[in-house]
Amino acid sequence: MSEQPNIHDVVRQRYGSIADGQRSSCCGDDIAADCCGTSAKEVRFYDAEMVADLPVDVTNLSLGCGDPVSIASLKVGETVLDLGSGGGIDCFMAAKQVGPSGYVIGVDMTPAMLEKANANKAAMGAENVEFRAGQIEALPVDDNSIDVIMSNCVINLAPDKLSVFHEAFRVLKPGGRVSISDIVTEGDFSEELRADLAQWAECVTGAIDAEIYTDLMRQAGFTNIQIVSKENANELIQPREGMPTIYSARITATKPV
Numbered sequence: 001m002s003e004q005p006n007i008h009d010v011v012r013q014r015y016g017s018i019a020d021g022q023r024s025s026c027c028g029d030d031i032a033a034d035c036c037g038t039s040a041k042e043v044r045f046y047d048a049e050m051v052a053d054l055p056v057d058v059t060n061l062s063l064g065c066g067d068p069v070s071i072a073s074l075k076v077g078e079t080v081l082d083l084g085s086g087g088g089i090d091c092f093m094a095a096k097q098v099g100p101s102g103y104v105i106g107v108d109m110t111p112a113m114l115e116k117a118n119a120n121k122a123a124m125g126a127e128n129v130e131f132r133a134g135q136i137e138a139l140p141v142d143d144n145s146i147d148v149i150m151s152n153c154v155i156n157l158a159p160d161k162l163s164v165f166h167e168a169f170r171v172l173k174p175g176g177r178v179s180i181s182d183i184v185t186e187g188d189f190s191e192e193l194r195a196d197l198a199q200w201a202e203c204v205t206g207a208i209d210a211e212i213y214t215d216l217m218r219q220a221g222f223t224n225i226q227i228v229s230k231e232n233a234n235e236l237i238q239p240r241e242g243m244p245t246i247y248s249a250r251i252t253a254t255k256p257v
Helices: 004-019 089-098 111-124 161-171 197-201 210-220
Strands: 079-083 103-108 129-133 146-152 172-186 223-232 245-254
Touching: 004 111, 004 197, 079 089, 079 161, 089 103, 089 111, 089 129, 089 146, 103 111, 111 129, 146 161, 161 172, 161 210, 172 210, 210 223, 210 245
Parallel strands: 079 103, 079 146, 103 129, 146 172
Antiparallel strands: 172 245, 223 245
């Protein structure tokens, strides 16, 4: 357990530097700057219509590895929670889908990201969106209060993933569902790579085997767990010696009624 604060600190520092403009990407410095974020021409992973009316200050902080919104099947009036909300891009897209009668909560542990997200909220006049400071292993959210949980390339960064899934299960209403985009593997990292906290913060060595990932969800109580898609992530993360095969996956599940 003594390792956890170190991981959180390294991750918080890295994403804080992205929010402050000192870095352009969450990936390693030897990978293309837009590998898991944006380029000057496009926002990766999202349909162009989904982001067409979002300001550049929002899309420039798109740091995910996929699109959890399109598989969430959001409905008008639902309450949505985004784990690791960053600059808020998934929150703002969800807010459009749930409408004024719905509500979206983003949780993030990086003060600079929360500052950016709240500035974006004010600029957009998004009254049905709220950003809260907190860790996804201990969510500042009431029990049984959320219809849908989303997360985009964040749970792989958590040192205690089972706690994340237990917390997600706790805050979901019975019958609620999760829609996740995340980095997973087929196989495991070498011990040397797994201990590299810098690469952990780059969405690399914190990733775990897809079967272990879904088993942790099952242990937390989720059912109907499905890997909706799983694509090779070589374009996002440069393969290195000692690495397993790395995938960008979209995963859904439900909390039993």
